[in-house]
Amino acid sequence: MHILDFNKLSLRDINKTLQGSDKNDFFSIRNPKGSHALAVGINKKIAVKVVGSVGYYCAGMNKFSDIKVEGSAGPGLGENMMSGNIHVTGDVSQYAGASGHGGSILVDGNASSRCGISMKGVDIIVKGNVGHMSAFMAQRGNLVIFGDAGHALGDSIYEANIYVAGEVASLGTDCIEKKMTKKHLSNLENILSNANVSDYNPDTFRRFGSARSLYNFKVDNAKIY
């Protein structure tokens, strides 16, 4: 295990080390002090443990890597990630997993607004609640919410799936509740299994997705455009 300490190294030094590391390396980052853009652009299967909270865009645009934040994360956690895993033990701010193409994000706490905005294939699991406009314009992937969801969930959603165990304050435009089929239940179980989450009751989850009524312009939809 390599220790990278913000008290001794700059952000550039740390990111450069992570980006240039060898496959299967393991790093522990100490004293992150809420730093922005930490552990971004990693393109290798390495493991990184951040001891403390981080700022904006932690683990943004990563591939293959496993990032664990023992603390909370600021806005844009794992934005546009392509693959790999992120686990945050605390809460996360706005836009977690924004535009993520693949991989998975596990949040033990709550996620703020616009969680999973424009997601394009990433799986996001939030053990707590999510804020308003989550999964806005979500294109592909899965957002699993153990707690409650804020207003306008799944507004203008495309082909992503949303699973919610708690209450939904309101659904956004063109987002509807859908039948939890065997296929979707199996999908949910796979997502949670891949993230090593086992303490749940699948029967408590409801599924939401696109009504697909806004996919093409229709005069009769003019009021909601």
Next chain:
Amino acid sequence: MKKKSITEPRTSHTFDAYTNSEIRRAAETGIYDIRGGGSKRNLPNFDDLLFLGASISRYPLEGYREACNTKVILGDRFSSNPLNLEIPITIAGMSFGALSAQAKEALGRGASLVGTSTTTGDGGMTKEERGHSKQLVYQLLPSRYGMNPDDLRKADAIEIVVGQGAKPGGGGMLLGQKINDRVAEMRTLPKGIDQRSPCRHPDWTGPDDMEIKILELREITGWKVPIFVKVAGSRPYYDVALAAKSGADVVVVDGMQGGTAATQEVFIENVGIPTLACVRPAVRALQELGLHRKVQLIVSGGIRNGADVAKALALGADAVSIGSAALIALGDNDPRYQKDYEKLGTTAGSFDDWHEGLDPAGITTQDKKLAKRLDPKLGGRRLANYLNVMTMEAQTIARACGKNDLRNLEPEDLCALTVESAAMAGVPLAGTNWIPGT
């Protein structure tokens, strides 16, 4: 029998023929008009400015013998590998999806022949444009369609798109006719849907966030490539100042003549300000921050010839960018397709239904048969010729003003033909010392 009127039939300026036809179209379809291109209004523009040229009080350079530099470096504020362009004319962002793969290849070939850059668009980077563009700017757009860190690292520069002159505050459109399998896959969308891009970035709002976003992009790319920020021409003084403050290496300001693949006609014609009105406030913002020439300014929107290039540079820009003009060079709206245009209910020169994917010139289409009409090699040659002509035209003017570098042109070399253009450009009305507003 009713007596014939002796007066001529009088048409209304308010309800002119186009307006009436648009009212009828709206009544029939129930949806706003969508089209491509930029503003078609008769706006104050660079034609309203004239160069004064040298005589006794100013000394000209020999037009065909003395050198006039056209090279420009873009993005050397923070990046270790700035763009080194042979000419100060770049190719603006246009997406694969909006354009055919052949058109993207032609743009790359043409730009590379003359040593300038091309730019991706919504939907990501294609192998055609990376393969044929020696210097490629990769756009980070609100939709993040096709956004990929591998492509980001292949780019020679990154352009964060905040806005576009054709639609300040609006997102792009790509209607179902053009969302074929390849485009759909690149954008992670179902085939055939009407894709309406968001107008805001998903993971930041405001200049303070953008500064952190720029930091992230620099950390991902090792501080090697320049970061551009593109803003629509609306409040250029404030937007350019904020972009520069946020850490941009280059700021692109796109006026309302700048084209789009598709958006609402009402948007194109009624939101934003003319390119001419953007330049001086943008330059002033950089000057006041002590960053003029340190943060380079690219101006776009309706640039057509070397005179436009020279005028934009004289007002303080470091380079210009062209989109619509480049497409015309490739063959867009060419009279040789007049019959095809007529079948679409339009004419060569008026065709702007780029979103429908039926472009007879094979440029704004994903139809394989139509796209084959454009030979990328020939198109690239045509674009290179056009860019060379523009550059030589700009050099001709610069030498006549006694300048051995295009960027040595200055507002003092200009006068204006109208009060409006004098005020917008901050140069005197021709034959006077009067600059309105000062």
